Amino acid sequence: MVAAQDVNGSFAVLGQVREGDQSNRTEAPVNLYGKLGVDRFLHGSEIDSYFRLERDVAGHDDATELYAASARGTVSGVEAKLGRQFISEVPGGAFVADAGRLRFSPGSWPVALSVFGGQPRFYEPTYGSEKVSQDEQIVGASMRTTAFRDGTFSVGFLQHQRDQRTLRQLLSLTGNQVLAHVVGTPSLYGTASLDAKTQNFDFANLGAQVFLRQARLSANFETTYYKPQDQGERLTADPARREDPIFELFSLSQMLRFRGGLRQALSATISAYADYSYQRYERQDASFVNGHLGDVGVTWLPGGDGLERVRVEYYSLEGSLGHVDGGRFLYDNFVYERIVLRTKVDIAAYSKRSNRSATAVGTRVGLGYELAPGLLAEISLEGNRNARFADDLRVGFYVSYDFRYRKGAPLEHGDAMQQVLPGGQPS
Amino acid sequence: MKRCAIALVLVFLALGVTACRQFLPDNQYLRQRTGSVSQSTREARRAFRHDKHDAVFAEQHLTCIDCHHFDLKIDAKEALGRALSAHAMHPSSVACHTCHLAGEGKITAAPERCLSCHENMRPLLPEDHQVAWLQVHPSMARSNPARCENCHQQTYCIDCHERRDTVQTRMHDRNFRFTHSIEASADPSRCGSCHRPDYCTNCHQQGRLKGAP
Numbered sequence: 037m038v039a040a041q042d043v044n045g046s047f048a049v050l051g052q053v054r055e056g057d058q059s060n061r062t063e064a065p066v067n068l069y070g071k072l073g074v075d076r077f078l079h080g081s082e083i084d085s086y087f088r089l090e091r092d093v094a095g096h097d098d099a100t101e102l103y104a105a106s107a108r109g110t111v112s113g114v115e116a117k118l119g120r121q122f123i124s125e126v127p128g129g130a131f132v133a134d135a136g137r138l139r140f141s142p143g144s145w146p147v148a149l150s151v152f153g154g155q156p157r158f159y160e161p162t163y164g165s166e167k168v169s170q171d172e173q174i175v176g177a178s179m180r181t182t183a184f185r186d187g188t189f190s191v192g193f194l195q196h197q198r199d200q201r202t203l204r205q206l207l208s209l210t211g212n213q214v215l216a217h218v219v220g221t222p223s224l225y226g227t228a229s230l231d232a233k234t235q236n237f238d239f240a241n242l243g244a245q246v247f248l249r250q251a252r253l254s255a256n257f258e259t260t261y262y263k264p265q266d267q268g269e270r271l272t273a274d275p276a277r278r279e280d281p282i283f284e285l286f287s288l289s290q291m292l293r294f295r296g297g298l299r300q301a302l303s304a305t306i307s308a309y310a311d312y313s314y315q316r317y318e319r320q321d322a323s324f325v326n327g328h329l330g331d332v333g334v335t336w337l338p339g340g341d342g343l344e345r346v347r348v349e350y351y352s353l354e355g356s357l358g359h360v361d362g363g364r365f366l367y368d369n370f371v372y373e374r375i376v377l378r379t380k381v382d383i384a385a386y387s388k389r390s391n392r393s394a395t396a397v398g399t400r401v402g403l404g405y406e407l408a409p410g411l412l413a414e415i416s417l418e419g420n421r422n423a424r425f426a427d428d429l430r431v432g433f434y435v436s437y438d439f440r441y442r443k444g445a446p447l448e449h450g451d452a453m454q455q456v457l458p459g460g461q462p463s
Numbered sequence: 464m465k466r467c468a469i470a471l472v473l474v475f476l477a478l479g480v481t482a483c484r485q486f487l488p489d490n491q492y493l494r495q496r497t498g499s500v501s502q503s504t505r506e507a508r509r510a511f512r513h514d515k516h517d518a519v520f521a522e523q524h525l526t527c528i529d530c531h532h533f534d535l536k537i538d539a540k541e542a543l544g545r546a547l548s549a550h551a552m553h554p555s556s557v558a559c560h561t562c563h564l565a566g567e568g569k570i571t572a573a574p575e576r577c578l579s580c581h582e583n584m585r586p587l588l589p590e591d592h593q594v595a596w597l598q599v600h601p602s603m604a605r606s607n608p609a610r611c612e613n614c615h616q617q618t619y620c621i622d623c624h625e626r627r628d629t630v631q632t633r634m635h636d637r638n639f640r641f642t643h644s645i646e647a648s649a650d651p652s653r654c655g656s657c658h659r660p661d662y663c664t665n666c667h668q669q670g671r672l673k674g675a676p
Contacts, residue, residue: 086621168659245591262652281660286651297595311595315650327649355648384638398637
């Protein structure tokens with residue numbers, strides 16, 4: 037007998053008409069998203085499912101299908117979760133991944149144990165010239181403390197295989213601790229992962245978050261060490277044997293990163309923020325690269341209720357291939373009954389090492405109307421100007437429907453607007 | 464010049480719309496989402512069902528005064544007294560969290576997910592989600608995945624991490640098409656979280672993209 041107590045779902049269809057970015061033809065891609073979940077099913081179990089379908093209705097061949105589903109249940113302190121993902125982008129190119137996890141968390145134990153295994157998720161099927169095999173498996177286990185209210189510590193093991201070859205055997209120590217009695221209640225966190233196969237520290241980071249209530253200042257600082265491989269001086273020819281194939285296009289060595297972020301509430305409605313990260317890594321030609329990413333901006337919430345947002349931001353990037361200076365302006369309005377207005381302007385001036393310099397401008401205006409509770413329809417207009425297009429105009433639409441049904445309670449709506457509320461996207 | 468004019472028009476449009484909001488009615492669908500922490504707690508309290516908990520309470524030998532504090536001396540004859548009494552009698556969030564959140568009093572069968580009781584999670588947005596959370600969240604999710612699952616279902620991750628080639632720009636702006644190589648060279652460790660090298664080579668090696676190096 038079905039004993040569902042909580043059913044929630046979200047469906048969205050979005051499309052656009054535009055001139056092809058690469059094909060010089062008119063394209064009309066349409067994306068269909070959906071998710072359906074059942075909570076508090078039999079014995080408190082849960083089922084989640086998700087799908088994404090993409091078609092170009094202008095008649096081209098491109099099509100993507102992705103389906104994912106998982107079920108989670110708990111019996112006698114043992115939580116079991118099983119999931120399957122199916123992704124297909126070309127005929128005959130379907131890929132299916134299965135994975136599962138068991139978690140033992142008896143209330144009387146001070147620790148929780150997890151074992152997991154299966155195939156890692158893939159977000160993109162590989163059909164290109166440089167193939168990375170999708171014959172991958174992961175298996176691992178972790179033990180996490182549950183007895184401390186202000187902190188969690190865990191030790192874990194992960195073995196990752198690709199093409200029947202062990203890529204890494206990671207032993208990890210992870211922890212986070214809130215210092216509740218220290219000014220600013222700092223939260224400290226860190227991870228260290230040793231690759232037992234190559235005796236190589238694969239990843240380590242240490243960070244802290246602080247919120248100084250009187251100064252209304254939030255801060256986050258983090259240092260990271262990253263070395264996904266230790267394969268000598270030469271790039272491994274077979275990309276399937278690279279741990280992080282894109283990183284290894286740039287570096288065969290380790291990378292160090294320092295990152296910091298500040299956010300201060302200047303008043304009840306205005307806050308300023310700044311983020312900066314510095315990376316240093318050795319290139320394949322043994323020279324070092326210093327990378328900088330940073331942005332600084334101001335967010336104004338007129339009325340202070342978050343229903344209206346104005347944001348102005350300056351950002352700057354610098355790497356071995358050039359630098360970018362840009363600015364963004366965002367204005368979102370959800371104040372008026374059932375109406376959603378979103379605008380965005382992004383201007384990026386870039387100068388590349390390949391002697392290409394230009395300014396790219398992207399603008400977007402979206403106007404939506406909540407036709408019924410939970411049902412939102414939006415039309416968007418884009419106007420872009422860049423090195424590829426002197427004038428790039430795009431017209432799009434977005435329709436979404438969100439609902440939640442709880443046994444004994446009427447059908448609920450309203451998440452449609454929640455999804456597009458400015459506060460819904462963390463900074 | 465034309466770009467400056469567009470930007471100025473948008474700024475003035477924003478200011479104009481902002482000024483007008485004072486003269487328009489409130490949005491009934493959105494009003495409920497601008498609550499406070501105490502409002503979210505009240506909603507959670509209303510969602511509580513005694514009949515669903517009676518068996519567990521008996522099994523755990525929990526009595527009424529474990530949650531309701533009868534020891535407060537308030538004259539309930541007066542209106543103010545009645546209100547105070549009702550307020551004082553209501554169990555605080557500690558009463559619920561003792562059994563539902565990880566700790567010494569945690570009952571295994573009690574769901575840990577905040578959404579089990581709290582309908583409106585917006586006022587409960589954790590402090591650490593406010594600063595550079597997009598950059599921080601991989602580390603935090605790795606160190607304590609159970610904390611994420613308190614409020615988020617996995618579809619929340621999928622929504623961003625699996626959206627590809629869509630007409631909406633959620634992760635990268637439209638201009639990213641022209642500046643991505645610079646960002647990749649500044650921090651090459653970020654791309655691999657979502658993309659595989661085929662994503663690069665499909666354009667850069669097959670000549671599908673005009674002008675790509």
